[in-house]
Amino acid sequence: MQISSESVKVGHPDLVADIIAANVIAAILDKEKKLGLNLANMPHCGIEVFLGKGICLVGGEVRTRVFVDIDEIARQSVLDLGYNHAAVGLNGHLMGVLNAIIPQSPDINQGTSCLLNKDHEIGAGDQGIMYGFATDETPEMLPLPYVLVNKMMRAFEYCQNPMFAPDGKGQVSVDYDIKTGKPLRVAKVLMSNSIDYRFVKGSKNAVRDAAKKIAFACLGDCVDKKTEFLFNPTGEWNAINSCSAADSGVTGRKLVVQFYGGYPGAQLGGGAVVNKTPEKVDCSAAFGARYVAKNIVAAGLATKCAVQLAYAIGIADPFSVYVNTFGTGKIPDEKLGKIIGRLFDLTPMGMIEKFGLLSSDIYRRIPRTFFMDNYRWEKTDMAKKLLTAAKA
Numbered sequence: 001m002q003i004s005s006e007s008v009k010v011g012h013p014d015l016v017a018d019i020i021a022a023n024v025i026a027a028i029l030d031k032e033k034k035l036g037l038n039l040a041n042m043p044h045c046g047i048e049v050f051l052g053k054g055i056c057l058v059g060g061e062v063r064t065r066v067f068v069d070i071d072e073i074a075r076q077s078v079l080d081l082g083y084n085h086a087a088v089g090l091n092g093h094l095m096g097v098l099n100a101i102i103p104q105s106p107d108i109n110q111g112t113s114c115l116l117n118k119d120h121e122i123g124a125g126d127q128g129i130m131y132g133f134a135t136d137e138t139p140e141m142l143p144l145p146y147v148l149v150n151k152m153m154r155a156f157e158y159c160q161n162p163m164f165a166p167d168g169k170g171q172v173s174v175d176y177d178i179k180t181g182k183p184l185r186v187a188k189v190l191m192s193n194s195i196d197y198r199f200v201k202g203s204k205n206a207v208r209d210a211a212k213k214i215a216f217a218c219l220g221d222c223v224d225k226k227t228e229f230l231f232n233p234t235g236e237w238n239a240i241n242s243c244s245a246a247d248s249g250v251t252g253r254k255l256v257v258q259f260y261g262g263y264p265g266a267q268l269g270g271g272a273v274v275n276k277t278p279e280k281v282d283c284s285a286a287f288g289a290r291y292v293a294k295n296i297v298a299a300g301l302a303t304k305c306a307v308q309l310a311y312a313i314g315i316a317d318p319f320s321v322y323v324n325t326f327g328t329g330k331i332p333d334e335k336l337g338k339i340i341g342r343l344f345d346l347t348p349m350g351m352i353e354k355f356g357l358l359s360s361d362i363y364r365r366i367p368r369t370f371f372m373d374n375y376r377w378e379k380t381d382m383a384k385k386l387l388t389a390a391k392a
Contacts, residue, residue, distance in 0.1 A: 001175070001176045001177075001178050002173045002174065002175055002176070002187055002188075003143070003145055003173070003174055003176055003263065003264060004145055004171050004172065004173040004174075004188075004262070005143065005145035005146045005148075005149045005171065005172055005257075005260075005261030005262055005263060006149065006169065006170070006171045006256070006257050006261055006262060007146075007149040007150050007152070007153045007169065007170060007171075007257045007261060008153065008168070008169040008170075008254055008257055009153050009156060009157055009166065009167065009168040009169065009193070010081055010153075010157060010166070010367065010368055011081050011082065011083070011157075011165070011166025011167040011168065011194075011242075011243060012167055012168065012169055012243075012249070012254070013051050013167070013243050013244050013247055013248060013249025014249045014250055014251075014253040014254045015249075015254060015367055016051060016077070016078065016081060016083075016090075016243065016244075016249050017049040017050065017051050017249040017250055017251045017253075018049075018251055018252070018254070018272070018274045018275065018367045019077050019081070019274075019367045020047075020049045020056065020058065020073065020074050020077045020078070021047035021048065021049045021058075021060075021251050021274060021275035022274040022275065022363040022364065022366065022367050023073050023076075023077045023363070023364065024045070024047050024058065024068065024070065024073050024074075025043075025045050025047060025275070025276075025277060025360075025363050026360035026361075026363040026364050027068040027073055027360070028043050028045060028062070028064050028066060028068055029043070029358060029359070029360040029363065030360045031066035031067075031068065032064065032065065032066055033360070035065055035066070037358060039349060039352065039353075039358075041065070042277065042279070042352075042358060043062065043063060043064035043065070043066075043277055044061075044062070044063045044064075044277055044279055044280075045060070045061070045062045045063075045064070045275075045276065045277045046060045046061050046062075046275065046276050046277075046280065047059075047060040047062070047101070047251070047275045047276075048060040048250075048251050048252075048275065049074075049249070049250070049251045049275070050248065050249070050250055050251075051090075051243075051244040051248060051249035051250075052244055052248050053244055053245055054090075054091075054094065054095055054096060054244070054245075055095065055096045055097075055098065055244075056074045056078070056095055056096065056097045056098070057098045057100060058070050058074060058097065058098065058099055058100065058101060059100035059101060059102075060101055060102075060275070061101070061102050061103065062101050062102075062103065063103060070097065070099045070101065071097040071099070074092075074095070074097045075092045075093070075095060075097065076092070077092075078090060078092035078095060079092035079093070081166050082165070082166040083166060083243060086240065086245075087196060087198060087239060087240055088165045088166060088167075088194070088196055088239045088240070088242065088243070089165070089167060089194065089239055089240060089241065089242035089243035089244065089245035089246065090243040090244050090245060127310075127311055127312050127313045127319075128269065128270045128271065128281055128282055128285075128310070128311055129269040129270060129308060129309070129310045129311075130269050130270040130281060130282065130285040130286045130288075130289050130308070130309050130310075130311075131259070131266070131267045131268065131269045131270075131286075131289055131306060131307065131308050131309075132286070132287075132288070132289025132290035132291065132292055132293040132294070132306070132307040132309075133259075133260050133263070133265070133266035133267075133290065133293055133305070133306050133307075134290070134293040134294040134296065134297040134298075134304070134305050135297065135303065135304045135305075136297050136303045136304070137182065137183055140371065140372055140378075141294050141297050141298065142260070142371060142372070143260060143261065143263035143266065144174050144183040144222075145172050145173070145174045145183075145261055145263065146260050146261035146263055147372065148172045148174070148186065148219055148222060149170055149171060149172040149261060150261075150369055150372055151218045151219070152170050152172065152189070152191065152214075152215050152218055152219065153168070153169075153170060154218075154368070154369075155214050155215070155217070155218035156168055156170075156191070156193060156211075156214055156215075159214050161199075161210065161214075162196060162198075162199040163195055163196050163197070163199040163200045163207065163210075164193050164194075164195070164196075164211070164214075165193070165194040165195060165196040165239035165242055166194070166242075166243065167193070167194040167239070167242035167243045168191070168192060168193035168194060169192050170189070170190055170191040170192065170215075171188075171189075171190040172186060172188070172189055172190075172219070173186070173187045173188040173189075174186055174187065174222075175187045185222060185223070185224055185227070186219055186222045186223045186224075186227050187226075187227065187228065188227070188228045188229075188230070189215050189216075189219065189223070189227060189228065189229050189230070190230045190231075190233070191211055191215050191229075191230070191231050191232075192231070192232050192233070192237060193211060193231075193232065193237065194237045194238070194239040194241075194242035194243075195207060195232075195237060195238060195239055196239040197238060197239070207231075208231045208232075211231045212229045212231065215229065216229070251272050251274075251275045252271060252272025252273075252275065255268055255271075255272065255273075256268055258273070258369075258370050259286070259370065265304065265306060265324075265326060266306065267306060267308075269308065270282040270285070270286060273286050273366070273370070274363065274366050274367050278348065278351065278352045278355075278357035278358070279348045279352070281309070281311045281348060283357070284348050284351040284352060284355070284357055285309045285311065285318075285346065285348075285351065286370070287351065287355055287357075287370070287375070287377035288309060288344070288346050288351045288355075288377065289307045289308070289309045290307075290370075290371060290377055290378075291344075291354075291355075291377040291378075291379075291382075292307045292340055292344055292346075292382075293305045293306060293307045294377075294378065294380060295380050295381075295382040295383050295386055296323075296325070296336065296386060298380035298383040299380075299382075299383040299384070299386040299387045299390070300330065300383075300387065301325075301329060301330045301331060301336065301386060301387065301390055302325035302326075302328045302329045302330065302336075303328040304325060304326045304328050305323065305324070305325050305326075305328075305329075306323070306324045306325075306326070307321070307322070307323055307324075307340070308320075308321070308322040308323075308324075309321060309346060310322075316347040316348060316349065317346070317347055318346050321337050321340055321341055321346070322337065323336045323337045323340065330390065331390050335390070336390075339386065339389045339390065342389070343382060343385055343386065343389060344382070354376065354377075355375070355376040355377050356376055362375070
């Protein structure tokens with residue numbers, strides 16, 4: 001039995017769009033902090049970005065006390081990713097930037113602002129359903145294929161070999177034991193990376209060999225002599241035909257690869273995450289659900305766990321909480337759901353404070369990976385409380 005996960009490099013056009021949106025929010029938070037940022041005056045943003053051939057359109061809705069230069073942020077975001085020449089598919093120096101941002105709807109604001117909300121809370125910025133997932137098959141409590149393919153993306157991003165241009169994506173397939181459900185080995189590795197031929201010395205085989213060396217080094221002991229490696233399977237990917245020169249980029253289009261890599265049982269809900277401020281539960285509850293699921297697994301109450309949180313616009317508390325431990329739970333899932341309701345503050349305000357979601361640093365980091373970093377939602381500080389409540 002094989003399970004595969006997919007991921008993309010930060011130079012993929014959809015991730016570039018995510019990064020531009022996240023950087024706009026980070027810039028707003030930086031300036032708001034200087035004015036005394038708190039829960040009562042926090043900005044409310046939903047930024048959408050579209051990248052076409054040489055064009056960047058930034059739209060969405062924003063309520064803030066500050067001004068940020070959208071043109072400068074979009075260009076610098078692109079340049080920081082290495083897109084500085086037509087030879088790599090996008091040039092931040094020459095890219096056209098269109099600003100179509102509008103003010104936030106007052107009808108939404110009256111539900112999300114704790115000053116205007118009828119219950120004086122930060123109500124959910126929209127209705128929606130978010131999922132969190134955890135499994136004990138890696139130290140990160142994430143699916144092994146997801147962990148490995150993300151490590152491979154970071155390895156190619158940081159390899160400092162200029163022939164590997166910014167745009168790329170990959171897949172890792174892992175063999176699992178049918179009886180135990182545990183991962184055994186990496187069976188197949190697929191890496192597609194645009195090639196900047198200005199820096200290529202030697203044949204295409206030399207490029208492939210260099211790519212295989214990077215991939216297998218980061219995958220470590222999980223690969224063996226029988227592991228298959230496939231590189232640029234069409235036979236060619238010239239960087240001049242990469243990023244928005246070849247394909248458009250849109251915020252939120254790579255949610256599956258960001259959320260657990262398409263691993264079976266790890267469902268996808270809600271909408272885009274990195275382009276929203278955290279009163280929108282697409283953002284905060286995506287991390288809240290992961291936090292709950294990870295602590296359940298860390299407590300030894302299950303080896304695999306999915307948590308669903310549902311919200312209604314303008315209302316702070318979850319509309320419903322659902323837990324699925326896939327038959328691995330030490331106590332009934334229904335009991336776990338009730339315990340979650342007692343122990344965890346899953347209101348937007350509670351999650352914003354718990355996870356420090358008004359930090360601009362978080363927005364500059366999360367587009368690369370939602371979970372594989374020292375974020376507060378990755379802590380297992382509730383495991384002991386969960387275990388105690390389960391025994392009661």
